[in-house]
Amino acid sequence: MDRIRPDALRILGELEKKVLWLASWTIHHANHVRESTDGLKVGGHQASSASLATIMTALYFRALRPQDRVAVKPHASPNFHAIQYLLGRQTRDKLEAFRGYKGAQSYPSRTKDTDDVDFSTGSVGLGVAQTLFSSLVQDYVRAHGWGVERPEGRMIALVGDAELDEGNIFESILEGWKQGLRNCWWVIDYNRQSLDAVVREGLWARYEALFRAFGWDVVILKYGSLLQEAFREPGGERLRDWIDNCPNQLYSALVFQGGAAWRRRLHDEIGDQGDVTRLIDRRSDDELARLMTNLAGNDLPSLLEAFGNVDHDRPICFICYTIKGFGLPFAGHKDNHAGLMTPAQMESFRTAMRIRPGHEWDRFEGLSVAAGEIENFLKHVPFAARTPHPPATEIAVPAELTVAIQPTMSTQTGFGVILNELGKQDSELARRIITTSPDVTVSTNLGGWVNRRSLFAREAMADTFKSERIPSTFNWEFSPKGQHIELGIAENNLFILLSALGLSHAINGARLLPIGTLYDPFIARGLDALNYACYQDARFILVATPSGITLAPEGGAHQSIAEPLIGISQDGLAMFEPAFVDELAVILAFALSYIQKQGNADVSEKNWLRDETGGSVYLRLSTRPIEQPRRAMTPELRQSIIDGAYWMRKPGPNCQVVVAYAGAIAPEAIQAVGLMAEDRRDVGLLAVTSADRLNAGWTAAQRGRERGLVHARAHIERLLAEVPSHCGIVTVLDGHPATLAWLGAVHGHRVRSLGVEHFGQTGALPDLYRHYGIDAPAIARAAQVLLGSA
Ligand SMILES: Cc1ncc(C[n+]2csc(CCOP(=O)(O)OP(=O)(O)O)c2C)c(N)n1
Numbered sequence: 001m002d003r004i005r006p007d008a009l010r011i012l013g014e015l016e017k018k019v020l021w022l023a024s025w026t027i028h029h030a031n032h033v034r035e036s037t038d039g040l041k042v043g044g045h046q047a048s049s050a051s052l053a054t055i056m057t058a059l060y061f062r063a064l065r066p067q068d069r070v071a072v073k074p075h076a077s078p079n080f081h082a083i084q085y086l087l088g089r090q091t092r093d094k095l096e097a098f099r100g101y102k103g104a105q106s107y108p109s110r111t112k113d114t115d116d117v118d119f120s121t122g123s124v125g126l127g128v129a130q131t132l133f134s135s136l137v138q139d140y141v142r143a144h145g146w147g148v149e150r151p152e153g154r155m156i157a158l159v160g161d162a163e164l165d166e167g168n169i170f171e172s173i174l175e176g177w178k179q180g181l182r183n184c185w186w187v188i189d190y191n192r193q194s195l196d197a198v199v200r201e202g203l204w205a206r207y208e209a210l211f212r213a214f215g216w217d218v219v220i221l222k223y224g225s226l227l228q229e230a231f232r233e234p235g236g237e238r239l240r241d242w243i244d245n246c247p248n249q250l251y252s253a254l255v256f257q258g259g260a261a262w263r264r265r266l267h268d269e270i271g272d273q274g275d276v277t278r279l280i281d282r283r284s285d286d287e288l289a290r291l292m293t294n295l296a297g298n299d300l301p302s303l304l305e306a307f308g309n310v311d312h313d314r315p316i317c318f319i320c321y322t323i324k325g326f327g328l329p330f331a332g333h334k335d336n337h338a339g340l341m342t343p344a345q346m347e348s349f350r351t352a353m354r355i356r357p358g359h360e361w362d363r364f365e366g367l368s369v370a371a372g373e374i375e376n377f378l379k380h381v382p383f384a385a386r387t388p389h390p391p392a393t394e395i396a397v398p399a400e401l402t403v404a405i406q407p408t409m410s411t412q413t414g415f416g417v418i419l420n421e422l423g424k425q426d427s428e429l430a431r432r433i434i435t436t437s438p439d440v441t442v443s444t445n446l447g448g449w450v451n452r453r454s455l456f457a458r459e460a461m462a463d464t465f466k467s468e469r470i471p472s473t474f475n476w477e478f479s480p481k482g483q484h485i486e487l488g489i490a491e492n493n494l495f496i497l498l499s500a501l502g503l504s505h506a507i508n509g510a511r512l513l514p515i516g517t518l519y520d521p522f523i524a525r526g527l528d529a530l531n532y533a534c535y536q537d538a539r540f541i542l543v544a545t546p547s548g549i550t551l552a553p554e555g556g557a558h559q560s561i562a563e564p565l566i567g568i569s570q571d572g573l574a575m576f577e578p579a580f581v582d583e584l585a586v587i588l589a590f591a592l593s594y595i596q597k598q599g600n601a602d603v604s605e606k607n608w609l610r611d612e613t614g615g616s617v618y619l620r621l622s623t624r625p626i627e628q629p630r631r632a633m634t635p636e637l638r639q640s641i642i643d644g645a646y647w648m649r650k651p652g653p654n655c656q657v658v659v660a661y662a663g664a665i666a667p668e669a670i671q672a673v674g675l676m677a678e679d680r681r682d683v684g685l686l687a688v689t690s691a692d693r694l695n696a697g698w699t700a701a702q703r704g705r706e707r708g709l710v711h712a713r714a715h716i717e718r719l720l721a722e723v724p725s726h727c728g729i730v731t732v733l734d735g736h737p738a739t740l741a742w743l744g745a746v747h748g749h750r751v752r753s754l755g756v757e758h759f760g761q762t763g764a765l766p767d768l769y770r771h772y773g774i775d776a777p778a779i780a781r782a783a784q785v786l787l788g789s790a
């Protein structure tokens with residue numbers, strides 16, 4: 001048990017007030033003081049932050065250790081920034097610019113904030129699951145012998161009660177149970193309010209049962225120390241019964257109304273019952289209000305005791321009863337989510353906090369403890385001893401990955417072969433790779449790799465089929481040395497795990513090279529989690545296969561259409577769609593290095609891409625076996641594949657049409673060019689390996705020219721500069737046609753874009769290519785019409 005000295009408790013009480021004040025003032029400043037210039041009047045922070053001020057004080061100034069990591073509930077971001085400000089790790093400028101340009105962010109952001117945010121939050125539910133997966137990743141890293149000299153951290157989420165409605169949280173709890181989750185705390189701010197409403201009665205009991213069912217300890221923090229004392233007075237038990245039976249709505253309303261209303265209601269409902277009536281009447285209105293709002297989640301001693309008592313690594317769910325807006329005039333009001341204190345309310349709050357006008361930002365203003373004493377206390381706050389990890393070392397990646405290319409092969413098979421080859425190696429590169437998949441490990445061709453490197457589990461588990469000598473292609477053994485994490489079918493979990501794996505270099509100081517696989521259409525299922533992972537700059541390779549209507553007999557439910565556009569538009573994710581296995585080998589080598597790049601370098605003037613800054617990579621692959629080109633991989637070809645396109649057939653000066661294709665549709669494009677060339681037409685064939693990178697380079701080069709860099713040229717600009725202006729371009733891919741439609745805008749060529757716009761269906765591949773107009777005759781027809789319109 002962690003005994004706390006009275007003087008420390010007194011200082012923590014002062015800090016609690018300071019957090020509440022600074023967070024409230026920061027929001028007020030953004031909404032009222034800066035109001036005239038930027039009209040930022042948006043609520044959602046003041047009440048929500050206040051609800052967590054005590055919990056965060058207890059955590060950050062006492063319970064957290066330097067190695068612990070926290071995902072802060074989005075709307076409590078002002079508390080976080082205030083705490084960091086008090087610790088000297090956040091600037092006043094950033095607070096003054098809260099929600100403004102370059103200011104402290106509305107929701108904690110790893111990438112945009114400068115005060116050491118552990119996990120970004122904003123889209124509710126995702127940050128919560130991120131802590132769970134980060135705990136698993138910490139175990140993974142340590143089991144592989146990295147970072148064992150450092151103490152284990154706890155991964156902590158500060159969770160809104162309404163946030164728990166998000167299904168991804170429950171998906172993660174299930175996975176956590178399977179994987180033997182440890183060192184994870186979820187602290188639920190049980191203020192019984194969401195954005196719109198007051199939550200259902202008795203929700204805490206559902207949570208309790210649920211968490212216990214999945215092996216979590218549940219600690220319910222309901223009554224604060226004042227209430228607990230009162231319960232020990234004569235009549236106290238009766239008061240407790242009344243509170244326990246009071247509906248959430250009524251409790252909230254009384255909190256809002258204050259002491260006189262509490263007294264009236266308690267008298268009406270309990271009546272004249274001697275002891276309990278005396279208990280109530282002994283207190284003034286203010287004292288009664290203070291007593292009745294003394295829930296444990298807003299009571300420092302209760303929280304310090306609960307956090308300090310933990311002496312094990314089991315996952316814990318703390319259900320902390322709180323009052324939304326605690327300490328502020330709109331506390332408890334059901335409409336308070338968007339509530340902001342009026343200037344008049346702020347004035348009286350300021351007076352109550354003993355803050356002099358003009359001293360609102362002073363760190364130690366209005367406190368009843370000497371500044372020196374507080375400074376000294378802050379210097380010894382355990383969390384403040386945190387120092388950043390040295391940058392994780394970059395793992396060397398050869399320019400070429402070994403792959404035996406068969407005459408006819410699919411990119412998905414190629415992926416399996418490359419991984420299988422890596423699996424054979426005794427290299428640092430192979431050791432750092434960690435693969436994962438939501439129940440599609442075998443069907444995305446990771447089986448060979450998993451056979452070699454086995455599955456990860458903290459405790460070894462034999463493959464019974466193997467020990468029983470039943471023949472099986474797969475050797476499904478689990479061990480702490482394994483390098484594949486098998487997930488249940490939950491794409492949200494895949495992306496959040498990738499997010500956690502992909503931040504290991506920053507969180508654990510140990511670099512991992514994560515590769516996750518899934519079917520392309522199901523990217524949409526976890527898209528927000530993918531976006532979340534990218535937003536916080538996690539680094540991973542996503543291999544999506546199979547894709548498009550090319551998996552013909554599988555039908556419309558499994559055929560992806562929009563994903564190439566996601567690849568283009570998703571920030572932080574470079575998308576490639578190679579057609580051939582030699583391209584894939586080049587791209588995968590590039591990707592393994594690209595995900596490790598870190599820095600603030602500007603765009604490269606070579607291809608106008610941010611290759612020095614790095615990012616994550618998405619590979620859209622296919623199960624369609626196609627004939628492979630036999631060619632030497634020259635440095636020029638390799639660079640073009642990485643930059644996004646190369647000429648399979650270079651257009652001559654009399655070129656009339658160019659076919660630009662991406663991905664598994666390559667044979668149709670090649671065949672169409674052959675058909676047209678029979679009429680002695682000069683036809684060019686452009687192989688696009690990354691519409692995303694071509695587009696990004698083009699946009700960046702234009703921006704460069706607009707900024708005066710007149711010689712800026714993107715890769716696609718150089719390629720299409722060789723195409724006469726009268727020439728038409730037919731683009732084609734197994735995906736949405738808009739992916740390549742913009743090619744015409746590069747130099748003003750006429751374009752006809754073929755692709756898939758409507759849901760697919762079952763059928764043989766030729767039927768479907770014909771039906772959707774992406775087979776060779778359709779390409780040739782499109783070219784014909786385009787030429788006719790010249
Ligand atoms: C995915 C997602 N949907 C909706 C929102 C908008 N939103 C922000 S907070 C919130 C509910 C807040 O309730 P709770 O989690 O209980 O926190 P409290 O306001 O009580 O502090 C909602 C719906 C969001 N941020 N993310």
Ligand SMILES: [Mg+2]
Nearest residue numbers: 161162193194
């Ligand atoms: Mg709530």
